[in-house]
Amino acid sequence: MRILVIAAAVMALAIAPAQAQTRRPPNDAGKPADNKPKVDEKAYKAALERIPESKEKYDPWGGARPTEPAKKPK
Numbered sequence: 001m002r003i004l005v006i007a008a009a010v011m012a013l014a015i016a017p018a019q020a021q022t023r024r025p026p027n028d029a030g031k032p033a034d035n036k037p038k039v040d041e042k043a044y045k046a047a048l049e050r051i052p053e054s055k056e057k058y059d060p061w062g063g064a065r066p067t068e069p070a071k072k073p074k
Helices: 002-022 041-050
Strands: none
Touching: none
């Protein structure tokens, strides 16, 4: 009898975390949740226009290799 009670307690402790993961909070079925922010096209285009144009081309490998090839002496 004692083993049966211990086994039942172990099973209850093992099942409790799994059961807590399956519980979901109640959700209003009438209206879906709309968590997406609304994008304003005018503000987006204005922000793109404020980005300054770069005068020189960006070289991501510029620090890994020299910008000019080494000249060989004759």
